[in-house]
Amino acid sequence: MKTLGYYNGEYGPLEQMRVPMNDRVCFFGDGVYEATTVENHIPYALDEHLQRMERSAAKLEIPLPMELQALRETLLEMTAKLDSGSSQLYWQLTRGTAPRTHAFPKDARPNLWITLRPFSMRDPSLSYGLLSVPDTRYFHCDVKTLNLIPNVMAAERAARAGCEEAVFHRDGMVTEGSHSNMHILKNGVLQTAPLSNLILPGITRAQLLKLAREMGVPVLEKAFTLQEMFQADEAFFTSASAFCCRASTLDGKPIGGKDEALLSALRNAYLDKFRKETSAVNPYLEKRP
Numbered sequence: 599m600k601t602l603g604y605y606n607g608e609y610g611p612l613e614q615m616r617v618p619m620n621d622r623v624c625f626f627g628d629g630v631y632e633a634t635t636v637e638n639h640i641p642y643a644l645d646e647h648l649q650r651m652e653r654s655a656a657k658l659e660i661p662l663p664m665e666l667q668a669l670r671e672t673l674l675e676m677t678a679k680l681d682s683g684s685s686q687l688y689w690q691l692t693r694g695t696a697p698r699t700h701a702f703p704k705d706a707r708p709n710l711w712i713t714l715r716p717f718s719m720r721d722p723s724l725s726y727g728l729l730s731v732p733d734t735r736y737f738h739c740d741v742k743t744l745n746l747i748p749n750v751m752a753a754e755r756a757a758r759a760g761c762e763e764a765v766f767h768r769d770g771m772v773t774e775g776s777h778s779n780m781h782i783l784k785n786g787v788l789q790t791a792p793l794s795n796l797i798l799p800g801i802t803r804a805q806l807l808k809l810a811r812e813m814g815v816p817v818l819e820k821a822f823t824l825q826e827m828f829q830a831d832e833a834f835f836t837s838a839s840a841f842c843c844r845a846s847t848l849d850g851k852p853i854g855g856k857d858e859a860l861l862s863a864l865r866n867a868y869l870d871k872f873r874k875e876t877s878a879v880n881p882y883l884e885k886r887p
């Protein structure tokens with residue numbers, strides 16, 4: 599299959615899948631999601647993403663439709679069905695299907711959606727423009743919900759300005775990107791906003807901080823300002839699909855470019871881990887017709 603869509607056990611080419619209008623995601627965005635990059639038919643950091651989904655779902659009181667291990671197997675099985683070994687695996691869990699009413703419907707059973715489409719990794723040597731955007735989101739940004747309108751609007755503003763990503767800030771304090779976490783390097787220290795209800799606990803962020811500590815790079819989990827971003831030696835953003843992307847401008851002004859050696863070392867350590875983990879064999883590949 600070239601693309602794959604899955605809905606509660608039924609699957610087929612993504613473009614041909616149909617879902618019920620009464621899925622509460624259509625009315626309320628009532629659900630949580632996850633996404634990761636697949637290489638060699640292996641979804642990267644799958645367990646970490648599954649654990650974060652379990653936490654997000656628990657915060658919204660959405661029960662899992664199956665044990666986490668069974669969900670893991672389903673995701674691996676679906677990933678093996680795609681022709682391309684390099685893809686983006688996305689899945690979401692919605693509260694259920696019921697006529698529109700705000701409070702939880704009685705006896706709602708969660709719906710599991712999975713999508714897979716071919717995807718190629720970005721060229722890690724490129725650098726990108728950023729646009730600062732006031733963070734007008736609510737105070738539950740640690741939950742990976744499907745309510746992404748401020749993120750969508752910010753990403754579109756950035757795209758219209760010819761930028762790759764928006765930098766959310768609250769009164770000048772940087773929180774995160776519209777779909778990534780933001781970081782700076784200053785005097786050999788990796789600085790990033792601390793975990794709180796204002797940012798998503800990025801899986802890539804967590805892995806990068808762990809690698810940095812293992813490499814002896816000091817890590818400071820303390821929010822920084824836009825001003826500090828302008829003065830940083832390097833600024834970059836991370837996500838499961840973008841990995842570790844260097845920023846070259848912020849609001850049209852050049853930034854970073856002063857510690858490429860450290861940034862490359864961190865990115866290479868991350869890419870090495872990614873390649874190592876995705877060199878495993880997906881057991882469901884053998885069962886393909």
Ligand code: PMP
Pocket residue numbers: 749774775776777778779797798799800801802803836837838839
């Ligand atoms: N923050 C937001 C708002 C995001 O949407 C994402 C991407 N899912 C991230 C941070 C990065 O998280 P991860 O490294 O788990 O992809």
